Amino acid sequence: MLIIELAAAEAIEVQEVLDLxxxxGWHAFDHAPERLMQALANSTALAQAREDGRLVGLARVISDSVSICFLQSLATHPDYQRRGIGKALVEKVFEPFPLMVRALITGVAPEQRAFYESLGFIDPEKTLPEPSTVFLRHY
Structure with missing residues (x-):
C-alpha cells in the first residue's frame, strides 16, 4: 500500500535516501552522507512516499514560513514515476505553506518543464506584471 505523508528527518534512514x-542519478552526497542527513534535518518540511515500508519518493522544502517556500528537491524512484506520486509529494510538502510564493530550480529537460508546468509553476521569464529571472552562484 502506498502512503504519502509529511515526515520527520529522523524517520528516514540515510541508506534508503541514498538508494532513492x-x-x-543523483550522487552529490555519496562522499558525505552525514551532510545529506543534515540537509534533511534542516529542511522546513519533508514529504515521503512509501510502499510497503520502502522509500519510493521524497520531497523537501526550505521556507521562511512567511513569504516564500522553495522546493529544494523531489525524487521519485523510476519504477514509481508516472503514477501521480511526484505531484502528490509536491502538494503534500507545500501543504503547511498555503499562502506563500512557491519556487524551484530544475533542469531544462522537456519532461521536467512539462511536469512542473502541470503543477502550476511558470517560467520566471513569463511572469506578470513583469518578467523575472533566477540568478545562481556556484561555489
Whole structure:
C-alpha cells in the first residue's frame, strides 16, 4: 500500500535516501552522507512516499514560513514515476505553506518543464506584471 505523508528527518534512514537518489542519478552526497542527513534535518518540511515500508519518493522544502517556500528537491524512484506520486509529494510538502510564493530550480529537460508546468509553476521569464529571472552562484 502506498502512503504519502509529511515526515520527520529522523524517520528516514540515510541508506534508503541514498538508494532513492541513486535511482534517479543523483550522487552529490555519496562522499558525505552525514551532510545529506543534515540537509534533511534542516529542511522546513519533508514529504515521503512509501510502499510497503520502502522509500519510493521524497520531497523537501526550505521556507521562511512567511513569504516564500522553495522546493529544494523531489525524487521519485523510476519504477514509481508516472503514477501521480511526484505531484502528490509536491502538494503534500507545500501543504503547511498555503499562502506563500512557491519556487524551484530544475533542469531544462522537456519532461521536467512539462511536469512542473502541470503543477502550476511558470517560467520566471513569463511572469506578470513583469518578467523575472533566477540568478545562481556556484561555489
Amino acid at each position: 537518489y541513486h535511482s534517479v
